Amino acid sequence: MALVKRALALLMSITLAMELIHAAVYKVGDSAGWTTIGNFDYKKWSATKTFQVHDIILFKYNAQFHNVMRVTHAMYKACNTSAPLATYTTGNDSITIKTRGHHFFFCGVPGHCQAGQKVDINVLQSNEMAPTSSASSSESSPPVPSAKVPGPAPSNAMPLKALKSPSGNIGLAMAVLATFLINFS
Ligand SMILES: *[C@@H]1O[C@H](CO)[C@@H](O)[C@H](O)[C@H]1NC(C)=O
Ligand SMILES: *[C@@H]1O[C@H](CO)[C@@H](O)[C@H](O)[C@H]1NC(C)=O
Numbered sequence: 045m046a047l048v049k050r051a052l053a054l055l056m057s058i059t060l061a062m063e064l065i066h067a068a069v070y071k072v073g074d075s076a077g078w079t080t081i082g083n084f085d086y087k088k089w090s091a092t093k094t095f096q097v098h099d100i101i102l103f104k105y106n107a108q109f110h111n112v113m114r115v116t117h118a119m120y121k122a123c124n125t126s127a128p129l130a131t132y133t134t135g136n137d138s139i140t141i142k143t144r145g146h147h148f149f150f151c152g153v154p155g156h157c158q159a160g161q162k163v164d165i166n167v168l169q170s171n172e173m174a175p176t177s178s179a180s181s182s183e184s185s186p187p188v189p190s191a192k193v194p195g196p197a198p199s200n201a202m203p204l205k206a207l208k209s210p211s212g213n214i215g216l217a218m219a220v221l222a223t224f225l226i227n228f229s
Pocket of ligand 1: 119124
């Protein structure tokens with residue numbers, strides 16, 4: 045029983061760690077950063093990424109020459125800098141994406157948006173593995189039955205299935221690992 049509890053505790057901490065790692069950081073423009081130099085194609089850059097809720101969008105730039113404005117779609121299309129929803133000016137701005145859908149950004153320095161320094165972060169997927177939701181679901185998962193340790197016990201796999209996360213593979217890997225720990229530790 046103690047072993048099962050320990051294995052489950054380990055499983056929970058690993059799963060939580062994986063969730064934190066799962067929130068990706070995307071540096072806009074990769075090594076080019078946030079700039080007008082070289083006509084970087086931010087549309088193309090953005091199209092190659094699969095953004096998720098909780099991901100972090102990092103704008104790195106020289107704050108003497110650029111900034112970041114979050115704007116509406118209409119403002120984005122028109123490069124209209126008159127009423128941004130938010131303005132960032134540190135040169136090292138990390139913005140956590142909290143909702144699905146389009147998030148429009150451009151540089152508010154005159155001419156820069158027109159020159160192509162604009163990016164549309166389109167978040168298609170919601171990352172269901174938020175730490176809060178997993179914590180509550182683990183509390184509500186059925187209690188571990190008195191396990192027959194050692195020996196292959198298919199019943200051990202049952203409660204672990206409840207931990208299987210919506211994003212499949214990690215949860216499955218964790219369940220396999222936990223089953224291994226329970227049976228062989
Ligand atoms: C820019 O946006 C503001 C606020 O939405 C609007 O009042 C203004 O007419 C717009 N300017 C242009 C040139 O589209
Ligand atoms: C930029 O921001 C990140 C996280 O917000 C921080 O870890 C990093 O040290 C910052 N870098 C600079 C050069 O300020």
